Amino acid sequence: MPPSPSSAALTRTTVLHPRLAALIRDHLGQDLFRLEPDTIGVAGPEVADRILAARRATETERPTFKPLQGRSITRAEASRITRTIGDDVREALAGPVPENVDLTGSWPLTGHLFLRDLILGRDPRRLRMLMSRTLELTPKLTWSVIAVGAALPGWPRPGDRLTKLAERTARAEGYQERRYAMGMYRRAAAPVCFTVSTLVANALWLGSPFDEGTPNRNIILESLRLLPPSWNLLRNASPEYPAIDGRIGTEDDVLLLPLLSHRDPALWDDPDAFRPERWDHLDPEDTPGYLPFGHSSERCWGRHMVMPLAELLLDLVRGAGLVVDPAQRVAKVPLLGLLGVDDVRLVRPS
Numbered sequence: 001m002p003p004s005p006s007s008a009a010l011t012r013t014t015v016l017h018p019r020l021a022a023l024i025r026d027h028l029g030q031d032l033f034r035l036e037p038d039t040i041g042v043a044g045p046e047v048a049d050r051i052l053a054a055r056r057a058t059e060t061e062r063p064t065f066k067p068l069q070g071r072s073i074t075r076a077e078a079s080r081i082t083r084t085i086g087d088d089v090r091e092a093l094a095g096p097v098p099e100n101v102d103l104t105g106s107w108p109l110t111g112h113l114f115l116r117d118l119i120l121g122r123d124p125r126r127l128r129m130l131m132s133r134t135l136e137l138t139p140k141l142t143w144s145v146i147a148v149g150a151a152l153p154g155w156p157r158p159g160d161r162l163t164k165l166a167e168r169t170a171r172a173e174g175y176q177e178r179r180y181a182m183g184m185y186r187r188a189a190a191p192v193c194f195t196v197s198t199l200v201a202n203a204l205w206l207g208s209p210f211d212e213g214t215p216n217r218n219i220i221l222e223s224l225r226l227l228p229p230s231w232n233l234l235r236n237a238s239p240e241y242p243a244i245d246g247r248i249g250t251e252d253d254v255l256l257l258p259l260l261s262h263r264d265p266a267l268w269d270d271p272d273a274f275r276p277e278r279w280d281h282l283d284p285e286d287t288p289g290y291l292p293f294g295h296s297s298e299r300c301w302g303r304h305m306v307m308p309l310a311e312l313l314l315d316l317v318r319g320a321g322l323v324v325d326p327a328q329r330v331a332k333v334p335l336l337g338l339l340g341v342d343d344v345r346l347v348r349p350s
């Protein structure tokens with residue numbers, strides 16, 4: 001018999017990086033505060049709402065489609081690429097789930113590799129390599145891999161059996177265009193593999209084993225609350241902001257902090273507890289301070305891919321009866337752009 005969800009999860013300790021822990025310790029419950037000489041932190045739902053509604057994110061603030069190799073990515077192009085990877089995700093989800101898949105091991109890495117192979121499995125190695133997690137360590141390494149990949153002979157051809165995302169890449173001609181196309185491939189595919197596996201690793205750590213009747217949707221929403229992968233949203237100094245709140249100076253950047261608003265005791269009952277059932281009665285699109293996918297004026301364009309992929313991973317883990325290694329009592333959350341536990345060990349129950 002696996003232990004009850006609450007008792008197993010309660011034996012675990014999540015150790016946030018000291019700077020994340022200090023942010024929560026020093027600022028939980030504050031709506032707006034000075035973080036740095038030139039940066040204001042914002043966690044209050046009303047002021048966050050007004051700041052995010054005041055203007056759209058600029059191209060350098062956007063998380064996914066920032067300029068690439070010095071070139072701006074237009075909104076139309078970003079939208080086309082998001083649709084392309086969306087088609088690939090839909091196609092992968094419509095196909096049979098690979099049999100005998102083994103999801104034991106260290107997460108999020110295991111989930112990441114599963115998603116990479118499920119969605120991009122038929123793409124050539126030089127493109128799949130762009131999903132290597134080691135490339136996260138340094139942008140320089142990423143650009144070296146891209147430079148080599150673009151120069152190698154045997155560039156994929158549009159007629160090959162490729163994903164739609166790789167087909168776009170295959171149409172690039174000449175070294176510079178190929179480098180750019182490879183960068184774009186990584187930009188579009190990375191959130192699908194990296195972010196979704198991180199989200200599911202967080203959920204498994206925070207709550208598994210889950211009660212049989214608990215819907216995946218609630219597990220995901222609750223995990224996005226306690227460990228939001230996008231834990232901060234940056235907006236650079238802008239004339240609209242001092243007009244919204246006099247504590248924001250004309251030169252101040254603003255860092256909106258879902259990490260804090262998602263745990264604010266004024267907004268949540270028992271804020272530190274992992275309670276998926278709270279989502280039985282809450283609307284994630286309309287809950288003050290809940291911003292895992294950004295603001296209603298421009299929510300994440302990829303969120304409709306995230307939910308089914310995360311649900312598939314959870315179904316496979318739950319269906320196989322996998323559990324977090326009972327010997328693992330501690331997981332660390334490093335200070336990275338993508339918030340999540342870095343090594344959750346999943347095992348078959350003995």
Ligand code: HEM
Binds near residue numbers: 064293295305
């Ligand atoms: C767990 C997974 C994900 C989370 C938590 C997440 C979170 C977010 C957040 C918070 C924003 C708003 C950022 C801001 O206003 O500054 C955003 C925007 C966006 N997301 Fe996601 N996202 C996820 C997955 C994806 C995926 C799979 C894609 C698909 C490629 C995607 C593409 C985008 C795009 C295109 C935008 C609009 C702005 C931009 O160009 O970056 N996201 N996302």
